Amino acid sequence: MAGLPVAQPVGDRAVMEREGLQRLLEILGARGYQIVGPTFRDGAILYDELTSIDDLPVGWTDDQEGGTYRLRRRTDQALFGYGVGPHSWKKFLHPAVLRLWRARRDGLGFQFIPEDESPPRYALVGARSCDLHAIAIQDRVFVAGPYVDPAYKVRRENALVVAVNCEHAGGTCFCVSMGTGPKATFGFDLALTEVLEAGRHYFVVEVGTERGAEIFRGVPHREARAEERDAAERIVARAAERMGRVMDTTDINHLLYRNPEHPRWDNVAGRCLTCGNCTMVCPTCFCFIVEDVNDLTGEVTERVRRWDVCFTTQFTYTAGKPLRLSARSRYRQWLTHKVGSWIDQFGTSGCVGCGRCITWCPVAIDITEEVRAIRETDGARVGAVERPG
């Protein structure tokens, strides 16, 4: 094993052998991080707890298209040779189900029972560039504004990120269009590029933070040679050329604002199942519903929040009825917000081009295709009368 454990300055590139990743996980574990990353389960690559590099989907890759995801053996033993699966890191930073507090009846009033808010300190291993952008978007939603979400904040602040640059572009990927990848440029403590070339298997590691540098000190490594850096750059550049999808984002918010009556909304409504899968797999969708649940005796009650979906009728239930009755109005709302009004609201698109909503739509509705259809017939209208819902 090459190299002495020297501190690598932020921004520098080092080379770590395959075994070095195992050492890195051990160090993270020893420091109390709960290591989470891609693993093989139920016919897909999901994010779950990792104990060693053997838990990674070694030698697997995926074929992704609209509504279809299949795993397939690679001809090599790559550890990160696949695209993103149905999970995103929001499952750790913004849990799908979270109890906020409980209360116990006390005479005519009640007493709060605070939650023990000490969630795991996560090490997110294998986050892709699109995911880092998605996390940055959720940061804006949950912690950048005047109303900070404490549950997100504590998880986010404690999280360490080991990013992976993509060598593989999924069939539904379009991060290049969104300017969000495939190379990780910020938001990581360490970023790895996996290189399998000429019989060698190693990682080119970029140090992103002092914390990353400090942790990486314990991992055997050496400074990257020019040809190793080049190999890493080449791999990411190749992924960039292999995007499965393209989205033209030119003036996209105004494009959608001026087309609320476009016939494409009826077309997509005919296909949309209003099942909510797109929003659930979206790494930036952040909506949640808050419910109060009491026990049978009425002595103890708890407030729980769950991921919510703008495709349900309950989502817009106001003053006795849902406001968005039709699938048309719901899909239009989702898409227009995601890639349009999000820009005006948060200063960034809500879409990072990860392609999850395309792959995991059970009937293959394709966000890039919907935008393209509207752009190609910009200004088309159905009828002249505003329709309800």
Place this chain on the structure above:
Amino acid sequence: MPVRTGRKPKLAVWKFASCDGCQLTLLDCEDELLAIAGEVEIAYFLEASRAIVKGPYDLSVVEGSISSPEQVEAIRKVRQQSKFLVAMGACASGGGIQSLRNFADVKEYMQAVYPTPEYVRTLDKSLPMSAYVPVDLELKGCSPSKAQLLEVISAFLNGRRPNVPTHSVCVDCKRQGIACVIVALGLPCLGPVTQTGCGVLCPSHRRACYGCFGPMETPNTESLGAWFTLMGVPSDSLMRLFRTFNAYAPAFKEASERYASAEATHSHDQG
């Protein structure tokens, strides 16, 4: 939440054309059953006790479909005696598996099955109780979910709205982190058009949902069916997929009829 005072609310559990499975869901509450007994007076529940307390009842939970002329009268009496009426399960809320006969000629069936069919008094159709009386809440499922039943009782006791979502199964699959069995495994899963509440039992075991909770609030069976057709599922399989425990729930009925006629056309073309 209001402080509860006065007498305990009276609970009645009724059975119509059904397998008793829904009542078993209540008995299956086990740990919570004592708490329920502590909070309500179990006034009528023949599967649990022969003791009967006269109505009116504050909360009636009813299983089964309405299948015979006697049941039409009986459900009206139950309704008259009940302040809050919950239709529990696929039979009570959708007509149940027995509503398969709604697609056939009942008299013909009786001739084939019974030696003396004239003894049988039955309606042409097995229907949900909402076809005969106003229902305050429907709990779906064959069998219904214990958690949802407890939630309804708990909400009733505490004067709040029960949390019984009517969206797709998919939302809960995703919350639980289950990889979609349609997308990843190519299975014809009815989750996207089926109401949640089961705790995603089948997909969590890598099985396709077969819709035992019936249609979700805004089911698009046509789009899902078209996709399954592209996946290679034949029309007769699609017809049977929609024609099970909730065969006569309007959205599933319409879907199965669509594929039945597609199959008829297909067979005709072949012939």
